[in-house]
Amino acid sequence: MSNSQSIKLFCGNFNKGLSEKIAHELGLKLGDSVVKTFSDGEIAVEINETVRGHNIFLIQSVSPPDVNTALMELLILIDAMKRASAKSIDVVMPYFGYNRQDRKAKAREPISAKLVANLLTVAGADRVLTVDLHAKQVQGYFNIPVDNLSGSKVLVDHFRKMDLDNLVVVSPNLNRVSLARKYAEKLDAPIAIVDKMELESGKVVSTIIGDVDGKNIIMVDDIIDTATTISNAANLLKENGAQDIYACCTHAIFSENALEKLKASAIKDLYLLDTIEHDTDELGPMFHTLSTASIFAESIRRKIHNESSSGLFNY
Helix, strand or coil, X not given: CCCHHHXXXXXXXXXXXXXXXXXXXXXXXXXXXXXXXXXXXCXXXXXXXXXXXXXXXXXXXXXXXXXXXXXXXXXXXXXXXXXXXCXXXXXXXXXXXXXXXXXXXXXXXXXXXXXXXXXXXXXXXXXXXXXXXXXXXXXXXXXXXXXXXXXXXHHHHHHHHHCCCCEEEEEXXXXXXXXXXXXXXXXXCCEEEEEEEECCCCCEEEEEECCCCCCEEEEEEEEECCCHHHHHXXXXXXXXXXXXXXXXXXXXXXXXXXXXXXXHCCCCEXXXXXXXXXXXXXXXXXXXXXXXXXXXXXXXXXXXCCCCCHHHCCC
C-alpha cells in the first residue's frame, strides 16, 4: 500500500482480532501501544512509538462486555495521539455504543448518542468510521465527518453463494422492513413481515404478512440484543410452514440469555459480523462469523488516496 509510511494503526483492548485483520488487509502492522488499568480502576495508555505527523487510525469497538471501559479507553487513546502531535486521528468504531440512545423517548431522558459524539470530538477525533448505525441520524450529532459503512454487502454476498431456492426475506418486526427490502432487492426475493400487535387486554398477538409456507427464510436485523424478538419470530415462521430459517445481523450483542433463546429457537443458522468480539467456542456451531475487515480496510485506503467512499455506504 503506497503512502503507508504516513499511516499508523492502533487499537484498544476491545476487538483486537478485527483490528489485526484490518491491518493485515492493508499490509500493515498494528502500532506498539499498551492500554492497562490501575488497581483503582483508572485507565492508562502508553504509545511506544512516534506518531508525530502521521495519519492515525484508532480501532476500538465501544461494545460489550464493558461499553463504558471501551469508551474511556478510546477517549484516552485519542487524547494521547493528539498530545503526541498526530497529523490526523480517525476513529474506527465497528460498534458504536450508545448509538441506540438517539432521542428523548420520554421526559427527562438524555440523548446519550449526542453526548458520546461530543466526547469523541472534544477528545480530538477528526473523523469516525463505523458500520450500520441503528439510527442514521446519529451522523448529524457530530461536527466532524462520519462514514456510516454498510455491512450488508458481506452478508448478501454470503447468501448469494448459498443459492437458496424458494427464498423469502423476513423482517422480524415493523422497524426492520426497510432493511429487509434492501436485502430482498439484492437477493431477488419477496419479503414478509412479522407484525406484533398489543390488544387492549395487554396480550400480544403476532401475525405474518406475506407467504412463508414451504419457503426458505432469511431474517435480517441490524442488532440482536436479548434475541427475544428474532427467536419468537423464527418460531412463528416455523409454525406457519417455513422450511429452513436463517438469520443474520451486523451487531451481535447477545446479552442476558440470548444465546440460549437462539439455540432453542427454530433458527437453523445465524450469521453475524465481527463488529463485537465473541468466543467462537461459546457461540456454538449454529453461529457463523463473517468479517468486516475488508470494508474498513477499503474505507481507510480510499481516505488516504482521496478517493470516493460513496460505494461503501450503501449496497
